[in-house]
Structure formats: C-alpha cells, structure tokens
Amino acid sequence: MINIRHLSKIYHQEKSKVVALEDINLSIEQGSIYGIIGLSGAGKSSLIRCINRIEEPTKGEIWLRDIPLTSLSPDELRKVRKKIGMIFQNFNLLSTKTVFENIAFPLRLNKTPEKVAREKVTELLKLVDLTDKAHVYPSQLSGGQKQRVGIARALVSDPDVLLCDEATSALDPKTTKQILALLKKIHQSLGLTILVITHEMDVIKEICSHVAILENGRVIEQGRTIDVFSKPGHGITKHFVDQIHHLPNHLQNGKILNLSFTEGSAGEPIIARLIKHFDVEVNILSGRIEWIQEKPIGKLTVEVDADSPQWMQIIDYLEKNHVKVEVVHHE
Numbered sequence: 001m002i003n004i005r006h007l008s009k010i011y012h013q014e015k016s017k018v019v020a021l022e023d024i025n026l027s028i029e030q031g032s033i034y035g036i037i038g039l040s041g042a043g044k045s046s047l048i049r050c051i052n053r054i055e056e057p058t059k060g061e062i063w064l065r066d067i068p069l070t071s072l073s074p075d076e077l078r079k080v081r082k083k084i085g086m087i088f089q090n091f092n093l094l095s096t097k098t099v100f101e102n103i104a105f106p107l108r109l110n111k112t113p114e115k116v117a118r119e120k121v122t123e124l125l126k127l128v129d130l131t132d133k134a135h136v137y138p139s140q141l142s143g144g145q146k147q148r149v150g151i152a153r154a155l156v157s158d159p160d161v162l163l164c165d166e167a168t169s170a171l172d173p174k175t176t177k178q179i180l181a182l183l184k185k186i187h188q189s190l191g192l193t194i195l196v197i198t199h200e201m202d203v204i205k206e207i208c209s210h211v212a213i214l215e216n217g218r219v220i221e222q223g224r225t226i227d228v229f230s231k232p233g234h235g236i237t238k239h240f241v242d243q244i245h246h247l248p249n250h251l252q253n254g255k256i257l258n259l260s261f262t263e264g265s266a267g268e269p270i271i272a273r274l275i276k277h278f279d280v281e282v283n284i285l286s287g288r289i290e291w292i293q294e295k296p297i298g299k300l301t302v303e304v305d306a307d308s309p310q311w312m313q314i315i316d317y318l319e320k321n322h323v324k325v326e327v328v329h330h331e
C-alpha cells in the first residue's frame, strides 16, 4: 500500500545540517494500522510529513500503491492528496467556522455540489458522534470533540490512507481511549489503511497491528506489534515495553526471576504447573499480562524458594515452556 524506499531527510541550516531520517525502508500493508513510535527528535514528524510531501524528502522514494508520490508534479500531487487524510496533534481547525463548515471545507475547495457535501458531512457527523454539535464553533468543544471534527474532516474526501500525527498527545488518557476506539471503528467500517506516529506505547498497544521503532532517524526494529514487543532487540524497544510492564527495580533479595511470557506461553498456567511439578513455593512479586492486538504478552517477577540443583531444572522447565527467563538475583 505504502512503500518507502531508502528515504532520507536532511535539514540544511546556515552552518550545519540535521539528518532527520536516514535510509528508511518500510512497507505498510493495505488495511493495516501501522504505528511508528520513537522518542522526541527521532524523526517521526519528518517521516509523516515526507509521506504527504508537506516536507520534501532529500533522497528516496515513496509509493502509494503504484503512484510514485515522490516524483509527482504539484498538480498531480494535489489530486493524490485527496486520497490521503491527515489528523494533527493540535487539531488544526478553522476557529471562525462551525463544526459543519470545518468538515465541509475540503469539499468546498473542490467545488463539490452543495447537496452532495451536505449529505457527506451529515453522514460523517453521525460517524464521529457530533451531530448535535454541527453548528457550534471549535472554541466551544472539548479536545476530544475537536479531534473528532479533525477525523471527520480527514475522511470527507474518502481517503484510502489516514495519517495520524500524534493525534492523541494533547488528550487525557480517557479521551485518548475514546479517540483510539473511534479510529478502530473507522478502520473496521471503512477498511482504511491507518498510519499512526506517536511516542505513546498505549497507542501502539491499543490499535496497531504493526509497528516500527524509530531512533535517531533510523528504523531499528519493525514487524508485527506482538513480535516486536515480545522479543525486544534494542534498548529503546525495551524502554517502550517497560512503559507497559512497569517492572520494579527495588527487588534485590532471594532467588528472583523475571519471566517473559510470549504467544506460546502466556495463555498457559505454567506457574501453577511449576509449583506442582517441583513442589516449590513461588512468590509472585510483581507483574501483569498485557494484551497487544488481542494477543497476550506479559512479565512476572517471581521469587522461587528452591535449592540449588532444582534451581537450574526450574529455569530449564520454564524455557522449555517458551518462557524467557532472566535471573535477577540468585543467592
């Protein structure tokens, strides 16, 4: 659907240059919700802005199906942009226009007949649950409602792709959940491809089937969300995983293990079986199981009351049952 090949973006300043993106290669499948996560300055905004060519890439190619976005003329680009909707962290609404007029704005620019525009906006107001707010101004709306208007406006030209630039970063956790639920609903009902950039792990975990981790302008890991976060290969990926697992760092006594449960093990009562099998006491110190894209991934920190010969057998038993074991402390 979207293919990015060897994309680089360099900003030239008076006496220096900033390499914001370096040799990015990504394939975003049609109908997926693809997340790009990175810390501040990683290059997320530069990437999403290159995709719709608000920013000109320095090198590389971006394809939307068979359309070479990076080599279109301004006229061609204007036409193709109708197929790419975008929502923003700060909503970007026109403050002097009502909700209805904001949503209708792209249609007015395209000189869409009044009746068609009215029907389309009415339908979208219903989809984002703002029918009763059609004639109020943005200043009379909450942040979540403003983003709903942004979403409706992005959908008004029937795009194939929706780009979300930190779309929930200005919202509180409860409103974030509501907006993510709306994006999920839209994805299911309209079959759009959605590209999300964010620094929030909750966003990725909640809605993204696939993820790429961006660090210093490079993609350092990518794949199915469940795969990337169940076996993080880089420090920064572990940092994002810890945002959901919240492991304690004050546990320093006894025989302590960090256990990571992945697809093959998270649904199984492995701890209960271990207790029975080895006749040992297992004290669960912390941890929880998270669900990423309806698949379990989790971490437990446990203290095991076992003697030395048993200790190695226990680790062996856990690993054979697809549990990743890290020895935190062994007295």
Ligand SMILES: Nc1ncnc2c1ncn2[C@@H]1O[C@H](COP(=O)(O)OP(=O)(O)OP(=O)(O)O)[C@@H](O)[C@H]1O
Residues within 6 Å of the ligand: 011, 012, 013, 018, 019, 020, 038, 039, 040, 041, 042, 043, 044, 045, 046, 047, 199
């Ligand atoms: N217009 C610009 N001119 C010069 N440097 C820029 C410009 N825009 C971004 N940069 C630099 O490029 C790098 C990547 O910035 P970018 O905004 O893409 O990162 P980001 O991951 O979106 O960060 P944030 O989450 O803080 O918005 C940074 O070092 C930034 O300072």
